[in-house]
Amino acid sequence: MSSFPAVLKSEWTKIRTVASTVWTLVAALVVTVGLSAALCSFINASFKDMPPEQQLTFDPTVASFAGMTLGQLAMIVFGVLVVGSEYSSGMIRTSLAAVPRRASFFFGKLTVATALALIVGLATSFLSFFLGQAILGERSIGLGEDNVLRAVIGAGLYLAMLALFSMGTAALLRSSVLAICILIPFFLLISNILGGVEATRKVAQFFPDQAGAKIMQVVPGAMDSGTTPYGPWGGFGIMALWTAAVVLGGYVVLRKRDA
Template identity: 75%
Template sequence: MTVSFSAALRSEWTKIRTVASTTWSLACAVVVTAGISALLCVFINNSFEGMKPEEKATFDPTLTSFAGMNLGQLAVIVFGVLVVSTEYSSGMIRTSLAAVPRRETFLAAKLLVATSLALVVGLVTSFLSFFLGQAILGERSIAITEPNVLRAVIGAGLYMAMLALFSMGVATMLRSSVMSLGILMPFFFLVSNILGIVPATRKVAQYFPDQAGSKIMQVVPGAMGSEVPPYGPWGGFGIMALWTLAAVLGGYLLLKKRDA
């Protein structure tokens, strides 16, 4: 039995919107990112005069608007993992693969629907965070019409979508929400940040998917006195895209090879 790609897309859309956990994880991504970013904008704005001279010189009001992304991205990771692993934990994967025997069609439909949804939510989050943050920063704010600002705002949404897609690739390989979240959340929340501030490992950590991809949200190179990487905003996003491609390809190859 051959199932059309449009039918597979409709099926995946139905599965995603009827599972409460995926809906709540995206809602949390919006609330946490915008809310934490706003609070940190208040703190940064009030403590601006006490900053070091190099931090003042490289102050990036656009990036400051996304200060809550470190926490908000965890909800995006949860979304990406649950989109894939829920079917395995519930046993529905057998039914899904019976309905869509061609596994490349099944996986492509799932990834396309979920990534598109993450992109829409990511763009809503990025624009909300930006305008809320600029309102808080007041005289230190920047207009979205300034050079590279719109790119950074749209880039923040693209970053969230790419992160969701990367998480789906990892979850497809591992087939377990516990294992996937047990690896991804500590890595993005702790390991990457720690290695990024240690001089001995900083050169390697700047090529991690989150650190490279997040550069697309910067307008000022070396924002807040940070080290300027050997690639630009789109170059960093390209590095993240390569990580994502590897994760998705690995998931696809294992899906083709293993039984449901």
């Protein structure tokens, strides 16, 4: 069973029958939508107390994705588990015995998992947007306004790309635990800390998460996020380059090393 369609079917069966991967996707949606709604409610209630410069650059679209910071962690875990669980359980030997062509096995797995992450990501972004705008009331913005649809679709693309980046990292490290121990502190703490310090901000803005997140913005420099030398699609392109490099590295490790 080494034809690519058969590999896709096999990987789909693996993902949907493993409870941990299913629940991490559910968590990504629920946490992001729920936390975004709560934060939109807080923003709406405290808007008049915000500094004038933040009020002038308020971006209701970005506000509706406020829960993405924590919700994306579940998507990272999903990506890591899709690949890393094969190594931790020893199933990688069985999988490669069934699919000797490692390129078909690897990219088949990534194709199915990324497609699923994109579906969940888009559902998450649209639900977060519509619920957030309903809560923001008079400060809301319509989906038909300039660049808003791009930002909402972009949020879903961002989550899918983040999952793919995590899959590549897990393949590169061949360990779920090690990948999670590196990725979660990096995206949750290190990237945000370095991005908030003036001395390191110019470097941090080229990190995959910070560059990719620009696709969700409608108002440049919204909420003191600062300006960047690239636009929304340019930032997403930077994230895509990071992801391509990590995925390629993961494939090289899979191809060169024994299971």
